[in-house]
Amino acid sequence: MEPILVVDNLVKRFGGLTAVNRVSLEVYPHEVLGLVGDNGAGKSTLIKMISGVYRPDDGRIVFAGQNMEVGSPMEARDRGIETIYQDLALAENLDVGSNIFLGREPVQPVLAGLVSVLDRRYMHVESKKVLDRLDIHIPNLNVQIRNLSGGQRQAVAIARAIYWDAKLMIMDEPTAALGVTEQRKVLSLVKTLRDQGVPVIIISHNMQDVFAVADRIVVMRRGIKAGECLAKESTVDEIVSLMVGAETVEK
Amino acid sequence: MSALSKNHAPAQATEDSVSSAPVRLLGRLWAWLFLAILVLIFSALAPGFFSVRSFQNIGTNASETLIVALGQTFVIIAGGIDLSVGFVLGLSSVVAAVVMRSLNESGYPQGLVLIIGLVAGLGCGFIFGAFNGLLISRLKAPPFIATLGTLGIAQCFAFLLSAGQTVGRQPDIVRVLGNNYLIFFNPDQSPTLFQPPPGADLRNVLGVVTLPLVMMILVAVIAHFVLSATRFGQHTYALGGNREATKRAGVNVDRHTLKLYIVCGMLAALGGLVWTMRFNSGSPIAGEALMLNSVAAVVIGGASLFGGEGNVLGTVVGSMIMAVLYTGLVMLNVPPFWQFGAVGAIIIIAVLVDQAQSGLIRT
Numbered sequence: 286m287e288p289i290l291v292v293d294n295l296v297k298r299f300g301g302l303t304a305v306n307r308v309s310l311e312v313y314p315h316e317v318l319g320l321v322g323d324n325g326a327g328k329s330t331l332i333k334m335i336s337g338v339y340r341p342d343d344g345r346i347v348f349a350g351q352n353m354e355v356g357s358p359m360e361a362r363d364r365g366i367e368t369i370y371q372d373l374a375l376a377e378n379l380d381v382g383s384n385i386f387l388g389r390e391p392v393q394p395v396l397a398g399l400v401s402v403l404d405r406r407y408m409h410v411e412s413k414k415v416l417d418r419l420d421i422h423i424p425n426l427n428v429q430i431r432n433l434s435g436g437q438r439q440a441v442a443i444a445r446a447i448y449w450d451a452k453l454m455i456m457d458e459p460t461a462a463l464g465v466t467e468q469r470k471v472l473s474l475v476k477t478l479r480d481q482g483v484p485v486i487i488i489s490h491n492m493q494d495v496f497a498v499a500d501r502i503v504v505m506r507r508g509i510k511a512g513e514c515l516a517k518e519s520t521v522d523e524i525v526s527l528m529v530g531a532e533t534v535e536k
Numbered sequence: 537m538s539a540l541s542k543n544h545a546p547a548q549a550t551e552d553s554v555s556s557a558p559v560r561l562l563g564r565l566w567a568w569l570f571l572a573i574l575v576l577i578f579s580a581l582a583p584g585f586f587s588v589r590s591f592q593n594i595g596t597n598a599s600e601t602l603i604v605a606l607g608q609t610f611v612i613i614a615g616g617i618d619l620s621v622g623f624v625l626g627l628s629s630v631v632a633a634v635v636m637r638s639l640n641e642s643g644y645p646q647g648l649v650l651i652i653g654l655v656a657g658l659g660c661g662f663i664f665g666a667f668n669g670l671l672i673s674r675l676k677a678p679p680f681i682a683t684l685g686t687l688g689i690a691q692c693f694a695f696l697l698s699a700g701q702t703v704g705r706q707p708d709i710v711r712v713l714g715n716n717y718l719i720f721f722n723p724d725q726s727p728t729l730f731q732p733p734p735g736a737d738l739r740n741v742l743g744v745v746t747l748p749l750v751m752m753i754l755v756a757v758i759a760h761f762v763l764s765a766t767r768f769g770q771h772t773y774a775l776g777g778n779r780e781a782t783k784r785a786g787v788n789v790d791r792h793t794l795k796l797y798i799v800c801g802m803l804a805a806l807g808g809l810v811w812t813m814r815f816n817s818g819s820p821i822a823g824e825a826l827m828l829n830s831v832a833a834v835v836i837g838g839a840s841l842f843g844g845e846g847n848v849l850g851t852v853v854g855s856m857i858m859a860v861l862y863t864g865l866v867m868l869n870v871p872p873f874w875q876f877g878a879v880g881a882i883i884i885i886a887v888l889v890d891q892a893q894s895g896l897i898r899t
Contacts (some may be wrong), residue, residue: 376777378844388785
């Protein structure tokens with residue numbers, strides 16, 4: 286199977302510091318890739334190059350068979366790379382539908398096309414559809430986002446990305462700041478995404494989470510790729526050893 | 537209230553919203569209650585207060601305040617504030633009056649004089665609104681400081697241009713627009729629009745709905761439509777709710793901010809034009825009280841100074857509270873200056889109510 290994302294020898298330097306040093310990885314459709322590493326290992330820098338925030342100093346990124354040229358977050362999003370940030374980027378004073386359609390609101394012409402009014406009905410119906418498709422339950426879509434729980438907010442952010450045809454989802458610490466039940470819901474949502482053909486790169490400090498959802502795990506240490514393994518063939522200890530750079534891996 | 541909020545553990549935000557409903561309802565409706573109570577009190581104490589004529593007066597007196605406050609509503613919902621509205625209003629009123637006076641004296645037809653005067657006044661609001669908007673969106677000046685600065689500049693020009701005097705000698709059409717009624721009921725004749733029939737005995741003519749009232753209602757309806765049913769309104773709320781998210785969603789937030797301050801500046805200018813029509817002159821101090829009053833109307837109406845909340849109906853109620861207060865005090869022979877103190881106190885209470893509510897909702 287063809288990988289949807291190929292990262293080839295990516296390098297990013299900040300002054301004298303090489304934050305990411307010749308890192309390569311691939312992401313295939315129908316898989317969840319866990320990206321782990323200690324603080325400062327270069328995970329975030331790597332992710333920011335993929336999502337267009339930083340421009341790589343060397344190497345290339347091929348997404349869906351096409352070279353990603355001069356990076357911008359907008360370009361990455363237009364191509365289908367969606368990043369779900371910890372702060373979620375939702376307007377808390379708006380309802381679910383308004384957030385899913387924020388910036389791309391459907392309108393209907395009235396008064397012979399003189400003015401356009403928001404099509405709230407369409408927003409509501411379509412939001413309901415995409416939430417159902419992802420098996421997300423929010424009892425009342427008309428409440429403001431601030432009245433939803435952390436997990437529900439996370440789900441709305443993901444649903445928005447899916448609605449707008451995300452082809453690769455990047456999630457940075459999606460379970461941080463969530464209760465246990467909520468964590469489980471978000472992780473099962475990640476699996477739903479994978480099953481529906483949307484690959485996910487998940488960054489997490491939480492080994493349990495990573496092992497719960499990831500098919501493959503890439504470990505970073507001090508800017509380099511320290512290792513890569515299949516989740517079901519490795520243990521937490523092995524991964525941690527790779528993270529901290531222990532000389533040998535004892536089984 | 538503290539006992540109430542204790543029952544709602546922060547994490548259960550969804551349950552919270554249900555059980556604190558009475559508190560939130562009170563928070564939303566207190567302005568209406570307050571308005572109703574004011575009307576009841578003044579009706580009981582001031583003879584003649586409870587009448588169509590006096591309500592029409594109150595509405596007409598509120599017209600500039602409401603028009604300006606509607607502009608302020610847009611800006612405050614988006615998380616900003618415009619302190620310059622009062623003197624932008626004054627300057628627009630002076631500019632329009634000076635232009636119309638000189639054109640009128642040069643013998644141009646009245647309709648043309650009026651149109652040029654209106655364009656000059658609105659242009660003034662556009663320029664100051666755009667200046668505020670550019671300072672805030674491009675140069676990232678804090679709205680409070682940027683608009684305080686433009687307040688001073690507008691005040692300076694307004695006084696220079698008028699030499700500190702009211703600018704009179706306006707064409708007749710200005711007075712007509714500001715003081716005539718939509719419908720005139722005439723004895724022995726069918727009702728007429730805008731003008732009483734020529735030669736009618738004005739003492740027997742009953743005018744209903746002043747023209748400033750018509751303009752005010754028109755602006756309020758349009759503002760309500762824009763805010764609640766268009767993408768422009770939606771983006772205004774989003775901007776006040778989460779600027780970063782709105783930007784990430786692809787909305788050009790700088791341009792939207794610029795547009796908001798232009799809207800606010802032009803509505804301030806429109807308020808100045810209505811003032812000029814009502815008083816048949818321009819005055820640099822026409823909007824002196826409006827910096828406080830426009831913000832007060834919006835905040836009393838339930839908007840949050842943190843941004844993201846507020847609506848046109850609330851601002852209408854807020855403006856009416858102040859107008860009722862003013863008229864009621866005058867009719868009771870109480871010095872109307874008490875209104876300033878009362879509005880000041882109300883705005884403080886409104887902000888405290890807002891914060892208490894936020895404490896319940898935002899956890």
